Amino acid sequence: MSKVLVLAEITNGAPAAATAEQLTAAAILGEPCAVVVGKDASKLAPALGKLGATTVYSAEVAGDELLVTPQVAALAAAARDSNASAVIVGSSPDAREAGARLAVRIGGAYQSDVIGLSKDGIVTQQAFGGAFTVTASGKGVQVISLREHSVEGSAPAAAGEVIKLDIASDSTPATKVLSREVATTASARPSLAAADIVVSGGRGLGSKEKFALMEELADTLGAALGASRAAVDAGYCEHNMQVGQTGTTVSPNLYIAVGISGAIQHLAGMQSSKTIVAINKDANSPIFDIADFGVVGDLFEVVPQFIEAVKARKNG
Amino acid sequence: MKIAVLIKQVPDTWSDRKIDAATKRVDRTKDQVVDEINEKAVEVGLQLKEAQGGEVTVVTMGPSGAIEAIRKTLAMGADDGIHIVDDSFGGSDAMQTSAALAAALKDKGFDLIIAGNESTDGRTAAVPAMLAERLGLSQLTFLRTLEVKDAIASGERMLPNGHAVVSASLPAVVSVTEQIAEARYPNFKGILAAKKKPVESLALSSLALEADRVGGANSWSVVETVTPKPPREGGTIIKDDGSAGKQLAEYLAKANLI
Ligand SMILES: Cc1cc2nc3c(=O)[nH]c(=O)nc-3n(C[C@H](O)[C@H](O)[C@H](O)COP(=O)(O)OP(=O)(O)OC[C@H]3O[C@@H](n4cnc5c(N)ncnc54)[C@H](O)[C@@H]3O)c2cc1C
Ligand SMILES: Nc1ncnc2c1ncn2[C@@H]1O[C@H](COP(=O)(O)O)[C@@H](O)[C@H]1O
Numbered sequence: 001m002s003k004v005l006v007l008a009e010i011t012n013g014a015p016a017a018a019t020a021e022q023l024t025a026a027a028i029l030g031e032p033c034a035v036v037v038g039k040d041a042s043k044l045a046p047a048l049g050k051l052g053a054t055t056v057y058s059a060e061v062a063g064d065e066l067l068v069t070p071q072v073a074a075l076a077a078a079a080r081d082s083n084a085s086a087v088i089v090g091s092s093p094d095a096r097e098a099g100a101r102l103a104v105r106i107g108g109a110y111q112s113d114v115i116g117l118s119k120d121g122i123v124t125q126q127a128f129g130g131a132f133t134v135t136a137s138g139k140g141v142q143v144i145s146l147r148e149h150s151v152e153g154s155a156p157a158a159a160g161e162v163i164k165l166d167i168a169s170d171s172t173p174a175t176k177v178l179s180r181e182v183a184t185t186a187s188a189r190p191s192l193a194a195a196d197i198v199v200s201g202g203r204g205l206g207s208k209e210k211f212a213l214m215e216e217l218a219d220t221l222g223a224a225l226g227a228s229r230a231a232v233d234a235g236y237c238e239h240n241m242q243v244g245q246t247g248t249t250v251s252p253n254l255y256i257a258v259g260i261s262g263a264i265q266h267l268a269g270m271q272s273s274k275t276i277v278a279i280n281k282d283a284n285s286p287i288f289d290i291a292d293f294g295v296v297g298d299l300f301e302v303v304p305q306f307i308e309a310v311k312a313r314k315n316g
Numbered sequence: 317m318k319i320a321v322l323i324k325q326v327p328d329t330w331s332d333r334k335i336d337a338a339t340k341r342v343d344r345t346k347d348q349v350v351d352e353i354n355e356k357a358v359e360v361g362l363q364l365k366e367a368q369g370g371e372v373t374v375v376t377m378g379p380s381g382a383i384e385a386i387r388k389t390l391a392m393g394a395d396d397g398i399h400i401v402d403d404s405f406g407g408s409d410a411m412q413t414s415a416a417l418a419a420a421l422k423d424k425g426f427d428l429i430i431a432g433n434e435s436t437d438g439r440t441a442a443v444p445a446m447l448a449e450r451l452g453l454s455q456l457t458f459l460r461t462l463e464v465k466d467a468i469a470s471g472e473r474m475l476p477n478g479h480a481v482v483s484a485s486l487p488a489v490v491s492v493t494e495q496i497a498e499a500r501y502p503n504f505k506g507i508l509a510a511k512k513k514p515v516e517s518l519a520l521s522s523l524a525l526e527a528d529r530v531g532g533a534n535s536w537s538v539v540e541t542v543t544p545k546p547p548r549e550g551g552t553i554i555k556d557d558g559s560a561g562k563q564l565a566e567y568l569a570k571a572n573l574i
Binding site for chain 2: 067068072092093094096097099100101103104105108109110111112113122127128130131132133134135136137138139140172173174175176177178179180181182183191192193197221229239240245246248253254264265268271275276277279283288289290291292293294295296297298301302303304305306307308309310313
């Protein structure tokens with residue numbers, strides 16, 4: 001069976017949930033192996049083995065953090081060593097760009113934003129915000145960027161045997177990462193791409209102060225918090241929270257759109273959500289065309305009552 | 317400073333965008349506009365030129381109609397254009413697009429190549445990183461701010477949960493996100509001037525690329541099937557009678573969603 005590499009993502013010293021999913025996807029295509037880059041990279045091998053990695057390629061790096069290029073060097077070295085038939089990376093900018101450069105370096109198709117894959121190597125993608133579903137095959141070593149929530153199940157636990165990579169000789173011109181800052185509002189909540197429930201607020205919220213209602217809603221449901229571009233542009237919230245064509249694409253189990261009209265660019269980023277709820281005072285808003293459950297009403301009355309009802313259920 | 321800005325003509329997002337069932341390619345026959353993110357990229361290039369001197373060249377690969385995109389950005393104030401145009405490029409994937417752009421840009425001595433972070437039609441967000449890889453340049457991508465000083469570029473890279481501050485020396489490939497700037501509108505004088513600005517047209521024969529490596533027939537990623545989304549079933553819409561919040565909670569609880 002041919003080997004399939006996964007670029008492991010680490011959060012708080014452990015493999016990210018997305019990495020478990022990527023290893024599951026790798027097991028569909030072949031034998032899952034992980035590639036991990038960072039300080040003390042090989043310490044993660046047992047955890048990655050549990051998630052299905054038979055081999056863990058580890059590249060320890062010291063010194064300044066560099067953007068993307070160490071990951072590309074490690075993946076390229078691991079691909080050479082393992083003769084891998086495919087490589088799976090995540091959906092963050094870091095992961096996507098490592099994948100894109102790798103495809104150039106080792107010669108292969110780069111498949112962006114994949115939402116499904118089959119064992120013959122056919123990937124499923126969406127175009128124009130879900131208006132079209134596309135399947136594609138790839139030549140060379142397929143490099144697949146996998147959207148979160150795309151593959152179910154888990155891979156059988158494996159040995160996670162460590163192979164150390166030496167990428168010190170990589171001379172690619174590098175970009176230094178001087179610092180990383182996590183938005184304070186984002187840190188306590190699940191990330192948009194990974195959340196089971198996403199609640200998004202639009203211009204209908206009316207002001208930054210009133211947008212706090214959305215935070216309360218998100219925290220009541222344990223949801224990620226998103227927004228329309230109009231809400232972001234009006235300064236109600238951070239830009240990273242934008243859902244849509246030029247923001248994050250989400251496909252959670254439940255999406256609740258509050259005070260959002262449902263412009264085509266917003267729909268492009270959320271219409272593949274499994275259940276869609278809309279709250280809007282204008283019955284003609286296009287968001288109702290795609291809603292499974294719509295409430296025509298004033299969000300400032302509906303949402304607080306909804307929050308109370310949810311809390312009552314939890315307590316009772 | 318010599319600046320290249322990569323612009324792409326895309327189907328207007330307000331139009332009825334389609335993938336042609338027969339060719340399995342994006343229908344580019346009508347409603348073509350400059351991708352909004354690329355107008356912002358041009359704005360960044362123009363502001364750098366105005367502050368520090370230099371020249372801005374707009375570069376696109378696309379069918380003959382893409383000359384409109386070049387003219388529009390020349391009207392904004394870019395100095396000249398490069399149009400990579402050849403029927404054999406049709407159906408290129410990100411790998412091939414980056415190869416064609418790299419072939420056209422290399423040895424031209426650009427200090428800075430500025431792109432959008434992601435196109436609104438392909439949405440691969442891959443071309444800028446691929447270009448950096450092909451040209452052996454450092455990449456400063458997904459920037460919401462950009463500063464260039466003493467041949468060092470730096471800025472804030474947008475991340476899903478925050479941002480990173482990144483820095484590299486020129487020459488470099490930069491990609492920008494929506495937040496970077498508001499694009500200026502071309503004025504009448506600019507539109508007139510644009511007609512006289514030089515645009516170099518590059519066909520396959522003038523690029524160092526082999527014919528059997530370009531275009532849809534030779535792309536790395538091969539579209540197998542294209543299926544339009546079935547219309548979504550109509551949902552339940554209620555008018556708030558004072559109990560909608562409760563009704564919504566009931567609906568979601570029944571569906572095991574909360
Ligand atoms: C190239 C391009 C890319 C874009 N990318 C994105 C993108 O990624 N994501 C995105 O979201 N948008 C994007 N847009 C913008 C998009 O076209 C819309 O402008 C935006 O989605 C509108 O946001 P909104 O629904 O919050 O605002 P509006 O359209 O102003 O809608 C506000 C809604 O709130 C309702 N409302 C007001 N008050 C109340 C109340 N008290 N109770 C209940 N309802 C109320 C109104 O009835 C209205 O329907 C893009 C646009 C372009 C041109
Ligand atoms: N055909 C093209 N011609 C010029 N620039 C392009 C082309 N395709 C992509 N780009 C640039 O790369 C960016 C990202 O595009 P993409 O990787 O397709 O999402 C775009 O915003 C452009 O700046």
